[in-house]
Amino acid sequence: MTHANEPLTALDTLPKAIETDPGIPDELRNNVYTSKVAAVVNWARKNSFFQYPFVTACCGMEFMSAAASHYDIARFGAEVPRFTPRQADVLFVVGTVTHKNAPILKRVYDQMCDPKWVVAFGVCASTGGFYDNYATVPGIDHIVPVDVYIPGCPPRPEQVMDAILYLQEKVQRQAANLR
Amino acid sequence: MSQQVLDQIVKRFSDSVLSTHAHRGDETVVLHRNALVAVVQFLRDDPQMAFNFCVDITAVDLSAMPDYVGPRFEVVYHFHSLSHKHRIRLKVPLEEADLELDSLSHLYGGANWFEREVWDMFGVRFRNSPDHRRILLYEEFVGHPLRKDYPQRGYQPLIDMPTLPRPDEELPPLASEDL
Ligand code: SF4
Numbered sequence: 001m002t003h004a005n006e007p008l009t010a011l012d013t014l015p016k017a018i019e020t021d022p023g024i025p026d027e028l029r030n031n032v033y034t035s036k037v038a039a040v041v042n043w044a045r046k047n048s049f050f051q052y053p054f055v056t057a058c059c060g061m062e063f064m065s066a067a068a069s070h071y072d073i074a075r076f077g078a079e080v081p082r083f084t085p086r087q088a089d090v091l092f093v094v095g096t097v098t099h100k101n102a103p104i105l106k107r108v109y110d111q112m113c114d115p116k117w118v119v120a121f122g123v124c125a126s127t128g129g130f131y132d133n134y135a136t137v138p139g140i141d142h143i144v145p146v147d148v149y150i151p152g153c154p155p156r157p158e159q160v161m162d163a164i165l166y167l168q169e170k171v172q173r174q175a176a177n178l179r
Numbered sequence: 180m181s182q183q184v185l186d187q188i189v190k191r192f193s194d195s196v197l198s199t200h201a202h203r204g205d206e207t208v209v210l211h212r213n214a215l216v217a218v219v220q221f222l223r224d225d226p227q228m229a230f231n232f233c234v235d236i237t238a239v240d241l242s243a244m245p246d247y248v249g250p251r252f253e254v255v256y257h258f259h260s261l262s263h264k265h266r267i268r269l270k271v272p273l274e275e276a277d278l279e280l281d282s283l284s285h286l287y288g289g290a291n292w293f294e295r296e297v298w299d300m301f302g303v304r305f306r307n308s309p310d311h312r313r314i315l316l317y318e319e320f321v322g323h324p325l326r327k328d329y330p331q332r333g334y335q336p337l338i339d340m341p342t343l344p345r346p347d348e349e350l351p352p353l354a355s356e357d358l
Contacts, residue, residue, distance in 0.1 A: 099317075099334060099335060099336050099337060100315075100316065100317045100337070102336065102337060102338055102340070103337050103338050106338055132331065132332070133324075133331055133332065134324045134329065134330070134331065134332060134333040134334055134335070135316070135324070137334075137336075137340070137343075138343070138344065141342075142340045142342050142343050143338070143340065
């Protein structure tokens with residue numbers, strides 16, 4: 001995924017017609033905004049990610065560091081971990097996933113409600129990393145669809161924050177599924 | 180390790196000792212499997228020996244060793260005495276056709292988990308073991324993956340993964356500019 005030339009914000013996506021339309025009475029100007037439902041819903045969703053940390057290996061240490069107060073991912077509205085998948089909307093797969101573990105990951109993903117997104121945290125989750133053997137799934141995308149891959153063994157917190165920003169952008173651009 | 184321990188074993192169990200070596204304090208006794216329990220019992224209970232700690236039990240598949248002739252497997256035991264601060268290594272060669280050995284679980288409670296691992300990875304059976312299930316892999320797994328003839332990517336997925344590479348699929352070689 002690449003950055004767009006200009007990052008989107010919810011306000012950018014709001015139509016400007018109401019400010020310029022001569023038929024609008026003065027009392028409404030600058031007090032009422034119109035927009036597309038998708039833009040507003042996505043704007044709300046992307047700023048309140050509830051994550052489910054599926055932590056299996058050493059990357060978990062770096063995840064804790066990235067998720068703790070020092071890096072303050074509350075700035076992006078993504079600080080609240082949920083320990084039941086039914087309350088989460090971003091699945092963070094943090095660490096090596098083995099074939100023994102794969103059915104559990106699949107079940108956790110299936111238990112999450114739509115809309116949901118998946119982040120592969122670290123090279124093990126992304127590709128199996130250096131565990132090129134019978135026991136390790138060579139990338140969780142063989143099990144669940146992945147939205148953002150974070151490289152690194154383990155990734156630095158900056159990369160994690162970057163991934164959250166990528167994901168926010170992706171969510172803002174997608175069609176709002178209002179189920 | 181301790182030369183004295185090695186000498187004592189040779190003196191008392193000369194019929195069962197196949198060979199010994201001691202390279203830079205690495206005293207090792209190669210034993211016939213029938214004597215294993217008697218030797219370990221002596222090592223644990225004799226006050227001069229007092230090996231109260233079973234450090235590790237593992238195995239080696241020697242079939243891939245160049246120019247090697249002899250039994251295919253070797254089960255390797257490491258013991259440590261916390262009071263005398265000495266160590267000893269025992270090796271028991273096993274033919275592939277008859278991979279059975281007495282369990283040490285009645286002497287060291289912790290031996291059971293090591294033995295389960297050796298069963299899981301190499302397929303060595305332990306007689307009189309209180310619990311002989313696999314310890315790391317899942318029950319559905321077929322074969323013993325640390326044997327040299329088990330394919331490196333011999334995945335045995337528990338759930339449907341259509342995109343998984345086949346075990347015989349070669350990865351492209353690393354280009355030198357990738358390094
Ligand atoms: S990517 Fe590195 S740090 Fe992360 S789980 Fe794998 S081995 Fe551990």
